[in-house]
Amino acid sequence: xxxxxxxxxxxxxxxxxxxxxxxxxxxxxxxxxxxxxxxxxxxxxxxxxxxxxxxxxxxxxxxxxxxxxxxxxxxxxxxxxxxxxxxxxxxxxxxxxxxxxxxxxxxxxxxxxxxxxxxxxxxxxxxxxxxxxxxxxxxxxxxxxxxxxxxxxxxxxxxxxxxxxxxxxxxxxxxxxxxxxxxxxxxxxxxxxxxxxxxxxxxxxxxxxxxxxxxxxxxxxxxxxxxxxxxxxxxxxxxxxxxxxxxxxxxxxxxxxxxxxxxxxxxxxxxxxxxxxxxxxxxxxxxxxxxxxxxxxxxxxxxxxxxxxxxxxxxxxxxxxxxxxxxxx
Numbered sequence: 001x002x003x004x005x006x007x008x009x010x011x012x013x014x015x016x017x018x019x020x021x022x023x024x025x026x027x028x029x030x031x032x033x034x035x036x037x038x039x040x041x042x043x044x045x046x047x048x049x050x051x052x053x054x055x056x057x058x059x060x061x062x063x064x065x066x067x068x069x070x071x072x073x074x075x076x077x078x079x080x081x082x083x084x085x086x087x088x089x090x091x092x093x094x095x096x097x098x099x100x101x102x103x104x105x106x107x108x109x110x111x112x113x114x115x116x117x118x119x120x121x122x123x124x125x126x127x128x129x130x131x132x133x134x135x136x137x138x139x140x141x142x143x144x145x146x147x148x149x150x151x152x153x154x155x156x157x158x159x160x161x162x163x164x165x166x167x168x169x170x171x172x173x174x175x176x177x178x179x180x181x182x183x184x185x186x187x188x189x190x191x192x193x194x195x196x197x198x199x200x201x202x203x204x205x206x207x208x209x210x211x212x213x214x215x216x217x218x219x220x221x222x223x224x225x226x227x228x229x230x231x232x233x234x235x236x237x238x239x240x241x242x243x244x245x246x247x248x249x250x251x252x253x254x255x256x257x258x259x260x261x262x263x264x265x266x267x268x269x270x271x272x273x274x275x276x277x278x279x280x281x282x283x284x285x286x287x288x289x290x291x292x293x294x295x296x297x298x299x300x301x302x303x304x305x306x307x308x309x310x311x312x313x314x315x316x317x318x319x320x321x322x323x324x325x326x327x328x329x
Contacts, residue, residue, distance in 0.1 A: 033236060033239045033240060033243060036232050036235055036236040036239055037236055039228070039232045040150075040164075040168075040229055040232035040233040040236050041150075041154075043225045043226075043228045043229035043232065044146070044147060044150050044167075044171070044229040044233070046225050047143065047171075047222050047225035047226040047229055048143060048144075048147055050218050050219075050221055050222035050225060051139075051140065051143060051178075051218075051219065051222040051226070053215075053218055054215045054216070054218035054219035054222055055088060055136070055140065055219070057087055057214075057215040057218075058085065058086060058087025058088075058089065058090050058091075058092065058103075058215070059085060059087065059213035059214050059215040059216075060086060060087045060088065060212065060213055060215045060216045060219075061084075061085065061086050061125060061189070061210060061211075061212060061213060061216065062083075062084070062085050062210060062211050062212075062213055063082075063083065063084045063085075063086075063121075063122075063125065063208065063209070063210045064081060064082075064083050064208070064209045064210070065081060065082045065083075065084075065120070065121055065122070065196070065207060065208045065209075066080065066081050066207045066208075067080060067081060067082060067095075067119065067120070068119055068207075080096045080097075081095070081096050082094070082095050082096075082120070082122060083095075083096075083099070084122060084125065085101075085213065086106075086125050086126075086129070087215055088106070088129055088133065088136060089105060089106060090103050090104060090105050090106055091103065091104060091106055091122075091125055091126060092104075093122060106126045106129055106130070107126070108130050108133060110126075110130075114126075114127045116192055121192065121193045121196060121208060124189060124192035124193055125189065127188065127192065128185055128188040128189035128192065129185070131184060131185075131188045132181045132182075132184035132185040132188065133181075134181075135177050135178070135180045135181030135184060136178070136181045138177050139174050139175075139177035139178040139181060142170050142173055142174035142177060143171075143174045143226065145170055146167045146170035146171045146174060146229075146230075147167075149163045149164075149166050149167035149170065150163070150164070150167040150233065153167065161237055161240050161241070162237075164233050164236055164237045164240070165233070165234060165237040167230075167233050168229075168230045168231070168232075168233030168234035168236075168237065169230070169234070170230070171226055171227070171229045171230030171233060172227065172230035172231070172234075174226055174230070175223050175226040175227040175230060178219070178222070178223040178226065179223055182216075182219065182220065182223070189210075193208050193210070196208035197209075
């Protein structure tokens with residue numbers, strides 16, 4: 001037997017650890033998928049309803065501005081304050097003492113350039129709306145596209161899981177556009193009326209006050225629900241993918257069970273042969289060592305063995321041949 005063959009009998013086969021899934025893991029994935037499906041569907045529908053109501057109503061901003069008297073002789077005739085409430089499409093203005101609101105549509109393409117008026121800041125509201133409207137429009141279009149993809153994912157058979165992922169990504173981008181639009185709306189408006197928000201003296205309040213209406217608050221809540229819908233939709237896609245992967249691995253493991261049962265005896269026989277092979281390797285190596293012709297470059301194995309008291313063939317019949325023992329008597 002050659003040295004290469006002896007080395008082969010000592011080698012052990014590599015063991016490959018396989019990831020197995022059981023029915024319990026699949027049920028856990030199904031439970032999490034149901035919860036994520038309910039959360040994503042509910043928040044997607046809720047965000048669409050909330051954003052639609054917020055965009056369609058004109059209760060975004062309420063303002064109250066105290067007007068200065070231009071002509072003291074006509075102080076009783078000139079209005080004392082101007083009150084407005086506005087949305088994304090129209091603005092309603094009322095002056096004291098009548099306090100009757102007159103509404104007008106906001107012109108997104110005005111013919112005249114906006115110029116700030118120190119005495120009247122009413123026109124700052126449409127200016128802030130037109131500067132931030134592009135983000136609101138993009139967010140609304142993206143929201144509608146995300147809703148369409150979400151509905152397609154549930155209506156189609158077989159279910160298009162990729163549409164859920166695409167809808168989740170679009171929901172997330174839509175929420176970011178909504179956030180940018182709200183920041184632009186607030187920052188542009190406050191930049192135009194910021195000088196009037198401070199009180200004139202310790203005895204007089206600020207000439208301009210404002211607060212946000214329920215439409216603006218609805219839009220903020222729509223931003224939150226949109227982000228939740230996008231995040232839950234992405235996690236739902238991941239959960240579906242893990243569930244399908246678990247099913248595939250479980251099916252493969254069931255198919256391989258028969259092969260594992262039949263080959264268990266073969267593996268035991270292989271291990272027993274390997275254990276015997278390791279002993280044979282040592283014996284074959286010793287035979288190979290003693291069978292070689294001694295040369296000057298090779299090391300003699302007898303130098304490393306202790307000298308026996310007497311070398312007799314009857315005492316050592318296997319280790320030494322008869323001719324060696326007869327010469328050493």
